[in-house]
Amino acid sequence: MKLYTLFRSSAAYRVRIALNLKGLSYESVGVALAKGEHRTAEYAAINPQQLIPALVADGTVLNQSLAIIEYLDEIYPDRPLLPPDPLGRARVRSMALAIACDIHPLNNLRVLNYLRTRLRQHEAGVNAWYRHWIAEGFAGLEKQVREYSIGQRYCYGDDVSLADICLVPQIYNARRFECDLGPYPTLVAISTHLESLAPFAAARPEAQPDAPA
Ligand SMILES: N[C@@H](CCC(=O)N[C@@H](CS)C(=O)NCC(=O)O)C(=O)O
Numbered sequence: 001m002k003l004y005t006l007f008r009s010s011a012a013y014r015v016r017i018a019l020n021l022k023g024l025s026y027e028s029v030g031v032a033l034a035k036g037e038h039r040t041a042e043y044a045a046i047n048p049q050q051l052i053p054a055l056v057a058d059g060t061v062l063n064q065s066l067a068i069i070e071y072l073d074e075i076y077p078d079r080p081l082l083p084p085d086p087l088g089r090a091r092v093r094s095m096a097l098a099i100a101c102d103i104h105p106l107n108n109l110r111v112l113n114y115l116r117t118r119l120r121q122h123e124a125g126v127n128a129w130y131r132h133w134i135a136e137g138f139a140g141l142e143k144q145v146r147e148y149s150i151g152q153r154y155c156y157g158d159d160v161s162l163a164d165i166c167l168v169p170q171i172y173n174a175r176r177f178e179c180d181l182g183p184y185p186t187l188v189a190i191s192t193h194l195e196s197l198a199p200f201a202a203a204r205p206e207a208q209p210d211a212p213a
Helices: 010-021 041-046 065-075 086-107 109-117 123-148 162-176 185-195
Strands: 002-005 027-030 054-057 060-063
Touching (some): 002 010, 054 065, 060 065, 086 109, 109 123, 123 162, 162 185
């Protein structure tokens, strides 16, 4: 398998965690967003949505991190990433989608660049935007994990799931932009536990081949 990735891309980080949880080896191909490499015709031929990640698997290209992860979960069902019951799956997907659909897209590079260039926002305004949407999303998630987590080790129950795969990269982003995580002690406790697990640790940005030395 070949993963088009960037060390600090949280969507790629999700897929790296899932690949590691499934014990699948892959080759990393770095795509430098800051240099606009995802905007090239060459990359558009790989991923028509021109975002990362993209995964080459089984002779085809997959995109959208959650679609990739659910595909991997179906093809490699050992160590499932979704609970066995419909209610559990709905709750895990609710938390994963809160991050992947409601927080992350608002703080994506192209959105921040639009604020900077077209709307002429200075860096303080961009950072305030970033922190606002993290706070909005994390407030609801904190309540959910308090209800669903057993022992503050995983977002749902007592096993790793798609929600955990989405949480850890989003906490990384929040720390990178110096968001106040004080109001979300359960999210932080869960993320700290997850970060100590080998599949998560191997996927962290600093451990990637395209990370700066
Ligand atoms: N919903 C997509 C989001 C992918 C995405 O936005 N990736 C970011 C990096 S984390 C990207 O390629 N951004 C390029 C840009 O904003 O121009 C997924 O989950 O795969």
